[in-house]
Amino acid sequence: MENKNKDLIDYLLILGDNSLILGHRLSELCGHGPSLETDIALTNISLDLFGQVRSYFQYAAELTGGEASEDTVAMKRVDREYRHTWLVEQSNKDFAYVIGRQFLFDAFHLPLLEQLVNSKDEMIAAVAAKSIKESRYHLRFSSSWMERLGDGTQESHQRMQTAINDLYPFTYELFEETETEKLMLEAGIGADLKAIEATYRQTVKEVFAKANLEIPTAPARKTDGKKGIHSEQLGFILAELQFMQRAYPNMTW
């Protein structure tokens, strides 16, 4: 029997899974950052993202009912049930990839939240209101590093441009409206991706200019992460994310 809230639940997954997977990727850096200060900064961002995930998933679990909890939502779905975009799945190849991925997400996340504070769904509006300040700081951090690395040494510039060339084609998926997002927008609950895209491309233009980086012209990667089709990277991510919960069901600390 279909849950009458299925579209809203799906939307909460679309919102939460980007933060979940990106938060997970950042957590992989714990103890491995290029410096003590950046290690703490990146894991702080990870924690901020997980805080948002908890709010979205507690709500989703409530709407799902039964035995669902934030933990089952986060860790007991199969790969095709995750709704994040391919951008956040990309690995921590080097610091330029970490910063590139972060900036390309933050520049999207902030305008997304700025729209969601006006959502007709009070819970989503509340989560967005709390998350906005965090996201503003994330964008400040990642923009700063984009500029430092892009407009830095020859090596940092090269690595940053290489990372951007690889990551930029994944940004188009952020703005492809799924059926769920269309329904949510019509209901006054969800964000307008087309409006966000304009802000996004402008932010990218400004920061890339300061960072002395070229905006790649390669075609978009046509990926369907929001529909549950993911790259092989997700397999490795879920193996780590879900292992304990699946090997020792209902384990507690």
Added chain:
Amino acid sequence: MKGNPIWEVFIRSKNGLEHRHVGSLHAEDAKMAMENARDVYTRRQEGVSIWVVESKHITASNPSENGEMFDPAKDKAYRHPTFYDLPDELEHI
């Protein structure tokens, strides 16, 4: 490597009047030092104002000179404002 110097971090708490020294960190420049200080030293609501100063700009007293620097103040009670008879009309001093 000549870059990436050390900075000293000072934080004023919400109810405090002065910035207190809380530690140090590495950063390339003032902007990065400020952001690093925020990330490393304000995670638990330690404060609402941050000062960062490159360590090289701080001059510290030499502990081996503590004798002549600080001992002479020890037995000079007349330097403390405790020898006045305050009139009763003065309420708020």
